[in-house]
Amino acid sequence: MTSDIRPVRTALLSVADKTGLTDLARRLSEAGIALLSTGGSAAQLREAGIGVRDVSDVTQFPEMMDGRVKTLHPMIHGGLLADRDNPEHRAAMAEHGIGPIDLLVVNLYPFEATVARGASYADCVENIDIGGPAMIRAAAKNHASVAVLIDPADYETVLTEIESHGGTRAATRARLAAIAYGRTGAYDAAVSSWLANATGEPWPRRRVFAGRQLEKLRYGENPHQAAALYSDGSARPGVATAELLQGKPLSYNNINDTDAAYELVAEFDPAEGPACAIIKHANPCGVGRGASLEAAYRAAFDCDRVSAFGGVVALNTRLDRATAQAILEIFTEVVIAPGADADAREVFSAKPNLRLMTTDELPDPAAPRLATRNVAGGYLVQDADALPLDPAALKVVTKRAPTEAEMADLLFAWHVAKHVKSNAIVYVKGGATVGIGAGQMSRVDSARIAARKSAEMAEALGLERPTTEGSVVASDAFFPFADGLLVAAEAGATAVIQPGGSMRDAEVIAAADAAGLAMVFTGMRHFRH
Structure with a gap:
């Protein structure tokens, strides 16, 4: 046994998530390790025929107060915290x-899951673990002598060390202590x-x-930048909860763009028809609705075919074969959707690198x-830009x-502008x-850039x-001068949606009237920096 290995003679097992518990305990027992346990964990091990001693036998106190008090005792914490190399501790x-x-x-008790399922205040309080975090912190502090396991994913590593060396390595104990403190820190953050x-x-x-x-x-x-997804x-x-059905793992930029795309396309209710958003560098290069998903x-692709190359496609309904075939006409990095038909997946299988x-x-x-x-030195925290626009609050x-058609396009443009980096201008025509x-x-x-790109795209399409x-235009914030609005009018826009609130609103309104434009104010802006 090398000097950095600490023998394991006694283990305490007390888990809410019992994944892998029986196999772990059996292998520890076969290695000659005495097992202590509590409540349901002990009951499961005995049912499996594994010898285990109750913690209450060690403390000489029964579990009490509905299990709130069972391990908070010097006989347990002394066993975890004692420095084995300190004569006074021994x-x-x-x-x-x-x-x-x-x-x-x-x-630990499943506090986060309890909150996520909408449990009552009392149930959430009851699922705040006290004894578990206390023991975890004690063992992690004393990682010079004690190994702490809080995740079944690490069971095999520790079992292999014990079975090979009769104990745990110092580096392993330190790594497990870091994992443990990360867990208790996250747990306290959730509470x-x-x-x-x-x-x-x-x-x-x-x-x-x-x-x-x-x-x-x-x-x-x-x-040159290291990264991870949490x-x-x-x-x-x-993107963080989606299932990757095919393709290699997403890169940092893929994840960022996929998140932007899916959040944008979610603005459009599937009950009102299929929608698609194509994103490049976190900005939409095309958004469209249609009678079919294809x-x-x-429609989204025809907004800017050049920028769509190598982009991320987000859909608000299940991916079907026809749409999959259309997407494969150019190189696409990622497609995300609320489901995919089997025949659509078959089409994509011809391009295994497409995620x-x-x-x-x-x-x-x-x-x-x-x-x-x-x-630098902190965090900026805000409510997400999630306040929906009330169409009844719009002010002409x-x-x-x-017109009715213009209003439908204005609302569409407003939803898109919310997801475009500021300063944002979005022209929309026919959904x-x-x-x-x-x-x-x-x-x-x-x-000007939006109008120029539209002209270039029209030429490419042979228009x-x-x-x-004949389009409408959305501006994520007010026009500080009439010049931007006049550029839109010169491009052929017939209606405008913007927050209003400029010192020169009267000037901008007068310019719109002179150009024959219809304009509505929303009273809210959508800066996206």
Whole structure:
């Protein structure tokens, strides 16, 4: 036995998630290790014919208060915390009859799952584990002597070391301690966030964010940046919860674009017809609706065929064969949809590098949630931009009101503009984008770029006139001057939707009236930086 290996003679097993428990306990027992356990864990092991001693026999106190008190005792924590190399600690153990615990196997009450299923306040409180985190922290602190297992995924590693060497390596114990503290930290974060929300404190004094690693990525935005994908524990359908049906793992940029695409296409209710969004570098290069999913895809594709190459396609209904065949006409990185028909999957199988991801449903665009980003020395945290637009709250500010068809396109354009980097200008015609200007420092430049790209696309499609003629336009924030609106009018737009609120609203309204445009104010903006 090498010097860094600590023998394992006694193990304490007390788990809520009993995955792999019986096999673990049997192999530990076969290695000559004495087993301590509690409640349901002990009952399962005895039923499997594995010898186990109750913790209550060690503490000489029964489990009480509905199981709230069972391991919070010096006989347990002394066995976990005692420094085996400290003579005073060994003397204290001998004086009080405390036996060492060399391996702790604990996972926690399912608090996050309890909250996620909408349980009552009392049920959530009852699922806040106390004894488990206390033991985990004790064992992790004393990782010089004790190994702590909180995840069945690590059982085999520890079992192999014990079976090969009679104990655990120092490096393994340190790694497991880090995993353990990560788990208790995330657990406390979940409790803290839930309790703050439950007590009406959405912006608590201390905010903790935690995540569980789903996968390590090859690299981040660029090859010199390391990266990983983490789950925040929510059940929101999307790229982090989707099933990858084919293709290699997604890159950092793939994940970012796929998230942007699926959140955008979720703005369009499948009950109102199929919709498709094509994303490149987190900005939409085309969004369309159609009588069929294939028609919706082709409408989105025809907004900017050049940018769509190598993009991400998001659909709001199940992928079918015809749409799959249309998508394969160009190179596409990722397709995400709420399901895929078997024949569509067969079509995609001819392109094994194309990633196909499916979820059970679309994310709810109006669901409250937080959005975060790093800044030097801290985090910026805000409510996600999830407030839906009430069409009844729209204010017509021009002499001419939009026609019914114009209003339908204005609302479509507004939904898209919400997902375009500011300054955002979106031209829409017939339920599809025909020009998108994104991320410019000047709103008038966004209007010009969108119009220019529309003209280029019309030429490529063999059309005589730019597709912006007869379109409507959405601006994510107000027009500070009339110039941007006049660019849209020159491009052929007939109606405008924008937040309003500029000091020069009167000037902008007058320009719209002079150009014969209909214009509505929303009273809300959609900056996306």
